[in-house]
Amino acid sequence: MRVLIISDTHRRSDCIKQVHDIVGDVDMLIHLGDVEGDEDFVRELFDCEIHMVRGNCDNASDLPIAEEISIGDKKAFITHGHMFGVSLGKRELEKLVDENGYDIVMYGHTHRRDVSTYGDSYIVNPGSLGDPRDNSIGTYMILDFDQHGTPFFAQNELPKIEPPAEKKRKKTLWELLMG
Numbered sequence: 001m002r003v004l005i006i007s008d009t010h011r012r013s014d015c016i017k018q019v020h021d022i023v024g025d026v027d028m029l030i031h032l033g034d035v036e037g038d039e040d041f042v043r044e045l046f047d048c049e050i051h052m053v054r055g056n057c058d059n060a061s062d063l064p065i066a067e068e069i070s071i072g073d074k075k076a077f078i079t080h081g082h083m084f085g086v087s088l089g090k091r092e093l094e095k096l097v098d099e100n101g102y103d104i105v106m107y108g109h110t111h112r113r114d115v116s117t118y119g120d121s122y123i124v125n126p127g128s129l130g131d132p133r134d135n136s137i138g139t140y141m142i143l144d145f146d147q148h149g150t151p152f153f154a155q156n157e158l159p160k161i162e163p164p165a166e167k168k169r170k171k172t173l174w175e176l177l178m179g
Helices: 013-023 039-045 091-100 173-178
Strands: 003-006 028-031 049-052 066-071 074-079 104-106 113-118 121-126 139-145 151-157
Touching: 003 013, 003 121, 013 039, 013 139, 039 049, 074 091, 091 104, 091 113, 091 121, 113 139, 113 151, 121 139, 121 151
Parallel strands: 003 028, 028 049, 074 104, 104 121
Antiparallel strands: 003 139, 066 074, 113 121, 139 151
16 A cells, blocks of 8 residues: 655645656545645545645634544554644654554644654654755655555655756857957
């Protein structure tokens, strides 16, 4: 099972389209909040199981604050994280693992990538696709599993877009004559 994990797109539809073009088909998409009205765009673009949660900038959204989902045989919890104090650390997310036995907890909000373990569980943040704070270009993750069912979180970046090369100025007639 191949899962695309994104967060904090902040209505940057171009970044969502770009990551779609890069990763191709996935089995599941998880958006960890701050979609800012692009929910329908995401649903139309991706032909797979989709889970989205509401971020602190999704005021008018009816998305859930958090959701418990299954990814294969793994029990996962997804949230934007602002309601769990992730800007101050991951302690509240660790409590969720202790109390509910989650294999994977995913969050956004900080705009910074994180892949860490807590006991036998993973706590991950893909960073921000639309407005990263730990990088100059958008970031995302692909979750895949090895032959033993062990999760692997590949951290990825959108490609850097090089500015167009400056056009070579044509020489004037005077410059051509003077060599």
